[in-house]
Amino acid sequence: MVTNMAPSHKVALIVGASRGIGRQVAIDLAKNGYTVVVAAKSTSDAYATKPFPPDPNSPQSTVSTVAREIHEAGGQATALPVDTRDFESVKKMVEETIRIHGHVDVLVYNSGAIWWASVENTPFKRFQLMQRVNPEGLYATIQALLPHFRNNGWRARIIVVSPPIYSRFFRGKTAYAMGKVGMSVLTKGMAMDFEREKKHDMAITSIWPAVSIESAATGTITRTDPTAERDLRKPTIYSDAILAMLNAPTKVVNGLLALDEDFLREYAGVTDFSKYSVMPGSSPRRIMPAKMPDLTVAEQDDEGRRTDSTKLRATKL
Template sequence: MSDKPVALVVGASRGLGRQIALSLASNNYAVVVAAKTASAPGTTTEDPDPNSPASTITTVTNEIRKAGGEATAIQVDVRFEESIKSLISQTISTYGRLDVLIYNSGAIHWAPVKNTPLAKFKLMQSINPTGLYTTVHFALPHMLASPTAQEPARQARIVVISPPIYSRFFRGKTPYAMGKVGMSVLTKGLAMDIQRDNAMRGRISITSLWPAVAIESAATQQFTKVNPEERNDLRKATIFGDAILAILKAGGDKVNGALLLDEDFLRAQGVTDFDQYSLVPGTAPRRIMPQQLPDLTVAEQDDEGKRYDSSAKSKL
């Protein structure tokens, strides 16, 4: 049993996931660094490019340990149920608890429907919404484990890397957006389940987070290699780590079901200096997300109508 809260970061080998793992470890979390890529024995590169394939769960775990933090590397392929089950099992057998789950794994192919092969579409759906659902499904029982006498008020937290829901997000990348928006639907829906379930309410919360400005990562490197000036419109990944920490410090009930943007949430917490996050000092990176997002609620929000639970085989 760990004395520290335990955070599982899925998709932590490089980019945003690596930074999230480092930020959590530097704030007294024991971190499970999980992803598909590990370094073969004897091949670990010291200080690899954090956005390159040389950055693995092995190198990230080594970074954390060298800085005095606590971390364990566990390989996972989120396309496969048994791999995810093994990840959760190993996490619990190693630390005896699971307090925070961050799901950052993702597959990207930005193209219209006619230019997206079925194989690419299936890959994105298996890693993005299905991988998330499977991970949450197997993690939930452990995250809802009975509080201890030492920590009677412990509240588990799930943070999903997925966007707010609005129509412009679909444009030009509908097959990708279908999965990412589906992840945000899970955030909204599970949050509603939590609110109406006495066994979950007050014991767990779920939040989605997305960048307001593009962040340096393995995904954005493909653009900066073609046009180095694209770096002027990027932020450092540290903004995302700081936003994750701010979410975890906020009351779970206040962020349960929220689809947040990193900059906007940090501003709401009193952060004013965003120049520190510019990848190129002195630049003002372009915002990629709308200033105002649609309210998804309706006037009849509290009218649940006739609810059915197929698992109970009876009308509720």
């Protein structure tokens, strides 16, 4: 595992950090010197939780227990409640983070709602939940943080849990894909804004697993089919990839829609991934394509007559 790669004064806000991947990212960033703020909807009395630590993929794992784990390992952590569907709750989370720690250097947006089914079999309320937690929650969190990034001289990193954009991803889960791909569009769009506005110390990057990762979601499968563990990796691959992204130059990662395994191989020099297998000695099946499509076009730099709605609105007032 990567260690000692970040100065202790850096603050990372991890939204969706109560269990699974988010918990692991929080723990490993803390091990690497970050002061972490762990935020999610679920909180608890961490010192009343027994046994401790709880199963990291169970409802007993909350941001409160994650913060306690980090404290007992010698790290710095603050647990905050947030409902990413509610912009006022998101703003309160950000304001409290700034009040306590003064600034935010890293945002990891890991909150997510999932429902994989056809449109016919996806109720509207389920569709609406996914849009509110996934793209809207991400947008709200970034909107709330932008004034603070400005005050910090536009020096920050944003990591988004969303996939590369390719057509096979939509199959069998259109409603879910609409939101997740929307998050990746935000990554691409903001990256171009940072570049055009010469915010060279800002970068936004998306990350997605190349192989299924052990989590609460995959746990529903392994409970009925224990052999499915051979196709799972530990969440440490995700946190190692994120640490590598945070230590890469902004020009390398800004606007990148990356897979954890591929980024570690191409930019961190990792060649042996066996330590990440949940089942020792197994070779987990890759679920993502080996090569992703290039989304650019020949006229990439031709914006035509670019319209700025804020300026148009100002002229009408």
